[in-house]
Amino acid sequence: MILSSMKDVVFGYGSEPVIDNLSLEIEAGQFIGITGPNGAAKTTLLKLLLGLLRPWSGTVTLNKEITEGGKLAIGYVPQQVASFNAGFPSKVIELVRSGCYPRLGWFGRFTKEQEELVERSLRQVDMWEYRNRRIGELSGGQKQRICIARALAQQPQVLVLDEPATGMDIGSRSGFYKLMRHYVSNHGRTVIMVTHGLEETRPYLDTVISLEREEQEGWKCLVTNSCSAHFGPGA
Numbered sequence: 761m762i763l764s765s766m767k768d769v770v771f772g773y774g775s776e777p778v779i780d781n782l783s784l785e786i787e788a789g790q791f792i793g794i795t796g797p798n799g800a801a802k803t804t805l806l807k808l809l810l811g812l813l814r815p816w817s818g819t820v821t822l823n824k825e826i827t828e829g830g831k832l833a834i835g836y837v838p839q840q841v842a843s844f845n846a847g848f849p850s851k852v853i854e855l856v857r858s859g860c861y862p863r864l865g866w867f868g869r870f871t872k873e874q875e876e877l878v879e880r881s882l883r884q885v886d887m888w889e890y891r892n893r894r895i896g897e898l899s900g901g902q903k904q905r906i907c908i909a910r911a912l913a914q915q916p917q918v919l920v921l922d923e924p925a926t927g928m929d930i931g932s933r934s935g936f937y938k939l940m941r942h943y944v945s946n947h948g949r950t951v952i953m954v955t956h957g958l959e960e961t962r963p964y965l966d967t968v969i970s971l972e973r974e975e976q977e978g979w980k981c982l983v984t985n986s987c988s989a990h991f992g993p994g995a
């Protein structure tokens with residue numbers, strides 16, 4: 761099943777495009793990595809694929825089965841979530857519980873099932889013992905894990921992570937990639953992850969979308985595995 765496809769997409773922020781005539785399809789039920797150097801437009805590509813940005817020209821088509829209000833039903837962990845300041849008042853468990861709010865309603869009470877889901881999500885990122893700590897007291901890598909637990913508690917069909925391993929030590933990173941692999945393989949979900957550490961992540965990924973600059977030819981988009989892509993004029 762195709763999750764999202766783009767055809768002849770051109771997009772930029774100023775007068776010059778940063779994505780120039782890109783056609784790409786991504787499939788559901790995969791662990792997908794988007795990689796490339798700083799400024800290669802990884803985050804921009806991600807936002808276009810998810811319907812969060814509108815292209816200048818070309819089309820982006822989202823699978824209707826997993827959209828809500830014209831956008832994909834996703835859990836999104838943006839870049840630099842670790843910037844909660846030291847005064848951030850919420851406890852860890854409150855932040856992760858808030859991942860369940862959309863289904864709970866504003867004044868709802870948490871069911872046993874939801875509490876179990878919150879506990880499971882915190883245990884999956886090894887942060888259950890920190891549940892009563894204030895967010896502002898945690899280290900950068902710990903805050904990152906809490907934000908991932910919050911996204912897991914939403915049980916999204918599509919989990920989108922923008923450089924999630926930033927600030928995690930090497931042991932935590934490999935544990936995290938295994939967790940994401942399991943989420944895809946055993947629960948049939950899709951994970952899309954922007955990553956700088958391709959050597960580390962490649963063994964876990966089904967598909968790699970790589971944005972690379974080529975001498976004289978500008979940016980190229982290379983896709984390995986089951987996705988298909990065409991890039992550049994005349995594609």
Ligand SMILES: Nc1ncnc2c1ncn2[C@@H]1O[C@H](COP(=O)(O)OP(=O)(O)OP(=O)(O)O)[C@@H](O)[C@H]1O
Binds near residue numbers: 773778797801803805
């Ligand atoms: N809101 C914005 N306004 C203007 N220019 C932007 C904006 N967001 C990104 N850009 C520019 O678009 C280009 C691609 O940015 P993008 O954030 O998509 O790259 P990236 O590959 O995710 O980079 P990084 O690895 O550094 O996070 C860059 O040249 C950047 O300066």
